[in-house]
Amino acid sequence: xxxxxxxxxxxxxxxxxxxxxxxxxxxxxxxxxxxxxxxxxxxxxxxxxxxxxxxxxxxxxxxxxxxxxxxxxxxxxxxxxxxxxxxxxxxxxxxxxxxxxxxxxxxxxxxxxxxxxxxxxxxxxxxxxxxxxxxxxxxxxxxxxxxxxxxxxxxxxxxxxxxxxxxxxxxxxxxxxxxxxxxxxxxxxxxxxxxxxxxxxxxxxxxxxxxxxxxxxxxxxxxxxxxxxxxxxxxxxxxxxxxxxxxxxxxxxxxxxxxxxxxxxxxxxxxxxxxxxxxxxxxxxxxxxxxxxxxxxxxxxxxxxxxxxxxxxxxxxxxxxxxxxxxxxxxxxxxxxxxxxxxxxxxxxxxxxxxxxxxxxxxxxxxxxxxxxxxxxxxxxxxxxxxxxxxxxxxxxxxxxxxxxxxxxxxxxxxxxxxxxxxxxxxxxxxxxxxxxxxxxxx
Ligand SMILES: *[C@@H]1O[C@H](CO)[C@@H](O)[C@H](O)[C@H]1NC(C)=O
Ligand SMILES: *[C@@H]1O[C@H](CO)[C@@H](O)[C@H](O)[C@H]1NC(C)=O
Ligand SMILES: *[C@@H]1O[C@H](CO)[C@@H](O)[C@H](O)[C@H]1NC(C)=O
Numbered sequence: 001x002x003x004x005x006x007x008x009x010x011x012x013x014x015x016x017x018x019x020x021x022x023x024x025x026x027x028x029x030x031x032x033x034x035x036x037x038x039x040x041x042x043x044x045x046x047x048x049x050x051x052x053x054x055x056x057x058x059x060x061x062x063x064x065x066x067x068x069x070x071x072x073x074x075x076x077x078x079x080x081x082x083x084x085x086x087x088x089x090x091x092x093x094x095x096x097x098x099x100x101x102x103x104x105x106x107x108x109x110x111x112x113x114x115x116x117x118x119x120x121x122x123x124x125x126x127x128x129x130x131x132x133x134x135x136x137x138x139x140x141x142x143x144x145x146x147x148x149x150x151x152x153x154x155x156x157x158x159x160x161x162x163x164x165x166x167x168x169x170x171x172x173x174x175x176x177x178x179x180x181x182x183x184x185x186x187x188x189x190x191x192x193x194x195x196x197x198x199x200x201x202x203x204x205x206x207x208x209x210x211x212x213x214x215x216x217x218x219x220x221x222x223x224x225x226x227x228x229x230x231x232x233x234x235x236x237x238x239x240x241x242x243x244x245x246x247x248x249x250x251x252x253x254x255x256x257x258x259x260x261x262x263x264x265x266x267x268x269x270x271x272x273x274x275x276x277x278x279x280x281x282x283x284x285x286x287x288x289x290x291x292x293x294x295x296x297x298x299x300x301x302x303x304x305x306x307x308x309x310x311x312x313x314x315x316x317x318x319x320x321x322x323x324x325x326x327x328x329x330x331x332x333x334x335x336x337x338x339x340x341x342x343x344x345x346x347x348x349x350x351x352x353x354x355x356x357x358x359x360x361x362x363x364x365x366x367x368x369x370x371x372x373x374x375x376x377x378x379x380x381x382x383x384x385x386x387x388x389x390x391x392x393x394x395x396x397x398x399x400x401x402x403x404x405x406x407x408x409x410x411x412x413x414x415x416x417x418x419x420x421x422x423x424x425x426x427x428x429x430x431x432x433x434x435x436x437x438x439x440x441x442x443x
Contacts, residue, residue: 085235085313085416086209087246090183091195092133098125101213103233103246104314105278105426108218109149109165110225111173111196112211120198121205128210130178130197139177145194146177148219163196171203173211184248193225215313217428218275223248229429233313234440237386237420242441258423261437264379268431269308271301278426280433281376282309282412285324287331288369298324299412306409311424311433315415317404324412325405329353332401335369341398354392354400363391363399373414381435387418 085103090096091112099112100123113120115127130136139146139161146154146161154177155162164174178197182190198211214221215231223231228249236242256263269279282299285292298321301308307321320328333340338355357363371388373381392398402417423443425434 084206084209084316085233087213091128091180093135093181095132096181096183097128097132099128099210100125100208101211102209102314103215104212104312105215106276106310106312106314107165107167107212108214108216108221108224108276109163109196110193110211110213110220110222111163111165111198113201114175114178114197114199117199117201119200119202121201121203122207123205123210124207125210128197133180135191136178136180136197139179139194145179145220145225148224149177165196167203169203171201171205173198173201175199185245190226193222194220212314215426216276217278223426223428230425230427232423232425232434234423234438234443235313235416235420236440238417240441244440245443255423255425255434255436258438258443259436260421260439264375264381264435266375266377266379266433266435268433269301269376270431271308277308277310277312277411278433280309280311280414283374283376285320285328286370286372286374286380287328288335290331290335291374292324292327292331294324294327301411307411309412309414311414311419313416313419313424315413316417317402318413318415318418319404319406319410320412321408321410322405323408325403328403329401332369336366338366338399352392352400352402352404354395354398356397357399358397363397366399368399377432379435383418384421384437387420387422 086100087103088098088100091099101110101112113123113127115129117127120127141156141159141161143161146156149161149163153164153166155164161177162175163177164172166172173196175197176199177194179192179194182193184190196211201211215223218224226248230250231246231248233246234244236244266280269281271277271279279301283296284294284299299307299309319325329343332353336355338357338360341354341356343353355366357366360366368385368389371383373383375381388402390400390402392400406413421438421440423434423436423438423440425436427434
């Protein structure tokens with residue numbers, strides 16, 4: 001309730017402050033992708049990883065031109081659990097103002113912090129200044145983009161459209177829905193993209209970011225507004241500071257040209273009335289020589305909307321329902337020839353299974369079982385070792401399986417740690433996901 005009152009006040013202020021008309025202009029453009037390294041302690045990291053599973057419970061599922069737009073990416077030296085990937089682009093004219101947005105396929109709205117701000121997290125570079133853009137204007141309540149916001153997350157005030165987003169980790173962003181020109185790589189300018197001009201933001205955000213770019217299925221997401229038939233990203237290793245592209249629209253190159261392994265294709269599962277997540281059909285898991293004794297139903301979406309399997313860019317670590325996680329953990333414990341760290345069996349989130357490596361000279365040489373996700377359509381996705389085994393974030397003498405557990409009704413979420421050095425192509429027009437092993441920094 002309090003939120004709504006504040007929202008209305010913010011909207012009023014925004015409406016008074018902004019021009020209703022827009023002028024257009026051309027700009028140079030600038031954009032790249034990084035992942036965030038928060039450098040927190042392990043406990044915090046695990047908490048954050050889990051909290052950052054925005055896809056899990058994003059409450060809000062909130063007409064642009066077509067054509068491919070490229071947004072490259074850079075990464076700073078990483079720590080497990082702080083793996084959020086940021087795209088950098090410009091908003092506004094005549095001078096595009098820099099914004100850095102977390103790529104989140106689990107939510108639908110694009111937003112960045114704006115000035116004046118009533119409650120914002122600290123960001124390292126200036127917030128978007130509406131007074132410094134000639135082209136920014138508010139979105140009318142009657143506009144279909146406003147109607148694209150979920151009913152519970154929008155409010156109308158003096159004809160303007162206010163939004164309120166509440167994410168799975170209880171982060172909140174709200175204020176007015178605005179439109180302005182976005183400047184991408186290669187000087188490509190797209191006018192009139194709608195975004196939330198956040199003037200009230202709470203939650204855990206890094207000072208390297210200024211907001212979130214929703215990449216989900218809805219009309220307000222970045223791919224939704226650009227109306228592209230496909231988009232893709234290729235996340236570099238979280239442990240390296242290298243850049244890689246995000247493509248909005250078909251990549252120019254032949255996908256297989258960069259492939260370092262077999263190209264896999266698996267259909268999306270269409271869920272009626274859902275315009276958020278990208279559901280896949282996971283059939284089973286193999287650890288080493290063993291196909292885990294888990295029924296397919298453990299991964300399927302139930303009629304009440306629980307369960308299912310989602311691929312997500314905004315979640316760090318893959319998580320399985322608790323029952324599946326326990327079986328997977330046992331399979332690793334029985335196949336890794338190292339003493340395992342005992343676990344309390346509450347199967348709560350943030351519990352990585354780790355092994356003691358002080359008895360071996362080089363933990364990176366220890367044999368580990370392979371891990372294969374069996375997806376519909378014969379897509380047997382064998383993960384490279386570095387996409388599921390890593391040294392403990394804080395303890396040098398532990399090697400951990402970077403996979404988490406979730407509540408039994410929660411979906412299986414394939415997170416970005418497992419997607420490193422894979423070109424992940426969301427072929428929306430073809431209703432399928434392509435997984436192309438690649439050295440992302442070479443693309
Ligand atoms: C922000 O980025 C810089 C440079 O890429 C990096 O050194 C720093 O650790 C990052 N800070 C956070 C909070 O992620
Ligand atoms: C915003 O831009 C206006 C116009 O350029 C400028 O006068 C004002 O100082 C800027 N505000 C901030 C907080 O930078
Ligand atoms: C921020 O993260 C911490 C743990 O990392 C968590 O306890 C807290 O609830 C989070 N706060 C919000 C608002 O998400």
